[in-house]
Amino acid sequence: MSEVSAASDRQSAVRLLACIDAAGTGTDSDHWGEDIVASLHAQSRLQALDFWMRNPDYLANELLTVFEETGEASLVQLAERIFDDREPDLRRLPMIRYHFGAFEPLDNALSILVAAGLLKIRRQGSPGQVREHIYLLTIKGREAMASLAAAAPELAWYRDRAAIVTRIAGDKGGKALKDRQYLQAEYAGTELNHIIAPITERVRKRLDAILERAGR
């Protein structure tokens, strides 16, 4: 991997839309208005979800961890697919590490969604002292995600992947998820302002060991 891959704002918009669509919950949607179908709390949670979207090796590792906790064999198959499709080489979008974890300004990509009326963003707290961002998915937004996934298999990947990431993340908050991501030595050991290193080889071996134990 000679150069650092980057995504266009539109690609990022699709990726984030997929995350919010998959992970947003409908419980308090009535509170926000008729056109809102789901809400996702906190920028940190969105970023944590996005981290797994952009780092297939870290995601595969989490899949294996959950497999070892639950014994759910389909998770191993998912991890295997990630490696078979060479996702760590082809799909990885490196992120910079800041004090509070993986971070990349999401504003441009989110603006595309907001301008098109697919997403609304509510900020709680006073101006300049935002405590929490709340991402509100509109009916139009959910329809847009379905249309995008139908338009091209490459974009359907975002929808499917977001579903997996959501499953791994569960209902945990952004801080808990970041702590979990920090568990990976490479992530924690990454110096500030540096690209978070891949853990591809380690996870590959872990997967092989699991497959071997399973008699494959």
Add this chain to the structure above:
Amino acid sequence: MTASWLETVAEKAGISPAEAEIALRRRGITADRPMRPARTLTITAVAFKGEKGGKAQGAIDFCWKGLKPGIWAITSEKNFAGKSSIIEIILWCLRGTPKDLQGDVRKWLSWVALDFMVDAQPYRIEFTVDSGVPTGTLMRIRPGGTPTIVDRFSSDEGFAAAMSQFMMNTLDLDPIPAMQGKEGDKMTVEHGWTALSGGLYFGGDHKLLLGDVQMGGLPARMLQMYVGLPWARTVMQARAVKKEVEQEQDQSNKAAARAAAEAAKARTRLDTDLAAAQKTLAELSSTQATAEELERLAGEVARLSPIAIDQAARHAEAQAELKGLRGLADTDERALRNLRENIVAEQFFNGLEPVCCPRCEAKVSGERIKRESVDLNCSLCAEHIPVESMEGVSETIEAGERRAQASSSAVERAVAHEASLRRLADDAGKAVDAARRALEKAATGTTFQQRRDAELAVARLEGALKERKTDGATPAPSPDLALVRAATKEAEAAYDESRGDILQRLSEEILSLAQRLGVRMLEAVKLGSNATLALTKGGESTSFSKVTAGERLRLRLATAVALLRVGQERGLGRHPGLLIIDSPGAEEVSDIDLAALLGELQTIARETPGLQILVASANPPAIVNQLGEDRCRIAEKDAYLW
């Protein structure tokens, strides 16, 4: 005996009589000499001068001359009047070494002379004394009175040697050999004149029948010597040499036995070592590396190494190329996917009407939307929107696909190429590793050198074992052993044969003389060849050592006189007929009836030609009364003899 002793001995030893004679003489064994009568020794004068020192004062000038055979006495009222000193000075002269001469008296002396006769030949010993050390001569006095010097001396040792040589030769005596020391490690020593002269002296407490040295069976030898028993000397010599040779033989046998035992031990050890070495050698397979094989293996390593290095380098190149191509292919694939995603997303998002400002969420007015579609001004920011040209999009995607396809194919080819080069590199690496291992094994395993070492070890041990195969010959018996044994045996036979009744005759004579000298109730005497004297006294058996000191003195005197008389009777013997008796009435022999003893000795002396007796004793009246004044030197009351 028709054959001589020497002939018989030579025959038994299996050598010629001439050889036997030389061998025996070398060992100091000689055939018995023809018997001849004993020589007599008679003191004729004694004189000495000097200066007294210490408490005693005055010049010394003693002279007693005109002595002849018969009994002579030195007597004084009191002790310490010089009696014993006169006796001791005479003994000093005769022996050449003082016996018990007091040190101060010896230092007082400045000149001493002793005249004596051997048979009819006069001799004179004359010497000066300086601080006790004698310097002088032994002279033979010729008929005209002119002296001829026989020997000179200027030290104690010289004087002793001169007198010993003279007396032993003149009186026909032989040194008495004796073995001394620990068993198995004995040394031959010789008792000469100093010991033999003990046969002339009768003093002290008379513990021994003859002389005063118990060591080495000396009294028995002295008896044999003075009796002059035929073959006694030869027996004595032969026995001593036999012991010596047997001891030598024994020692060399023991040494040989030790050496044999050590050799046997060494053989056992070598056998064990050899077996171990042979086992080691056998375990080193005979197909081990030779030098040629080592060289071949080293050559193989040298040949294969550059090939492996070259293949590894080519493989590394292919790997690098593959990696580069993979990166390129990945980039192409990502670019193609990005292209597709962006085209779809752009079309989708562009197809959407903006509804609000993403910044303030203000609704976009219908007018702005209208203006955008008419004027191509953005309904949000009013910037000009370029006319969408979707033309060429499919060409771009196609180009991207071709590109991705090409790079993907290149990767596939590179993968195949890398795999084949990897196999070649692996094979070459394995080949050189195998060659290296083979060389290492040949060089460091059970190697050429080890095999050679093992062979050398076996050869060395075999050699050492061969060297010790025999126990080393048992030492040949000393050639002299048979000879000496035969000589001893024959001499003993001759001695036994010729000894005849001499001891019996001596016993009779001793009995008779002892009875005359006053040994009461003595009924029988039996002299043993070992100088023991068995007695029958008052019906009881007893022996010399068990009777009183006075009786022992009488028996000793009887024995000495008997030796002289039987010798004269038989024409043999060697006792010179001089008896020197010191203090016969001393405390230890106080039961002596001195007058009776002297009277009887006087009678015996008259009967016995050549017998001279010198007595030193207290009690002048008794002595003078018995012997007459002319035969005495007397110191009366408090006077000194000199």
